[in-house]
Amino acid sequence: MSKEMNSDTSSVESLQTEEIALSDDIVVSFLQDNPEFFNRHPELVTSLRVQDFQRGTVSLVERQQQLLRTKVHNLEEEITHLMSVANQNEQLFVLYSDLYLRLLDCKDSTELLDCLTQATTELLSLSGLKLWLAQPADIAHSSICNENCQDIFDNRLAQETYYFGRLQQSEQQQIFSESVLGSVVLIKLSDQHGTIGFLAISSQDADHFDPRMDTLLISQFTRLVSKLLRQHIASK
Structure with a gap:
């Protein structure tokens, strides 16, 4: 009987321990469900100290102010970027x-390519x-x-x-006859009559x-160049 009672007591203590064990999720959930908690305990707002990587230990109010300043700074940077x-x-x-307007005034394909x-x-x-x-x-x-760039067209623009x-370096040599250190855009030129080719910039x-x-912008550019190039080629 004594062993059974000890076993039951241990089980109860174990359950009690599990019941009172707190985790971050439990604390967060409690504070979210009880927003008036700090109204009931206003002294905690200034007495609780949290670790700040830049200023050491600060109060919750100071921590909130710092977070707000950081948020405002990030918003200002985002607005500046959007304006730029x-x-x-x-x-x-x-x-x-x-x-x-300049492209529309071109008289032939040579003038068109000069302009481009x-x-x-x-x-x-x-x-x-x-x-x-x-x-x-x-x-x-x-x-x-x-050069014959049909393989590049099939691989990149099909x-x-x-x-x-x-x-790839082999593609760079085919198109530009040299290595291109930076980046490129390949633009498929086509219309209702089929594929014209591509521009490489x-x-x-x-x-x-x-x-x-x-x-x-580039899609409008593509349609206009395709139309004009087809007209100039057809007029040859």
Whole structure:
């Protein structure tokens, strides 16, 4: 009997120990369910001390103030970044609008490629531009890629309109006839009549052409260049 009683007592003590054991989740849940807790114990707000990595031990009020200051600082940085992005987008919109008018005034494919090359290297400060045509055309221009890039097209653009990022060295040599240290964008040119080819634009900045970048402006650019290039090729 004594052994059974001792066993029962141990079980009860074990259960009591488990019942009073607190965890972070229990404390958090209690405070969330009882927001008036600190109203009932206002002295805890200033008497409780928490560890701060920069200032050592501080009160809950000081800790809350620090968190609020950090949050405000982060919001200010985010707003500054958004304003910077908005300003850059506005400048790009104006630049593209001017470029569209210049492209529409081009009399032939050579003038069109002159305009695109100038816009790429001078206005956008990018490294270079190349045009690969799926079907040979009577166009003499330094931007024309004379290599057979059908394998690159099939690999990079068969299912996509754009490719942003890095190219293999063999692909770089095929398109640009040299190694490209930064990033590139490949732009599929096509219309209702089929595939025309692709534009390849390079940047010395390895992060300039990123798969996450917005394609709104470049999609309008793509449609216009495809239409104009098809018209000029057909008029040859």
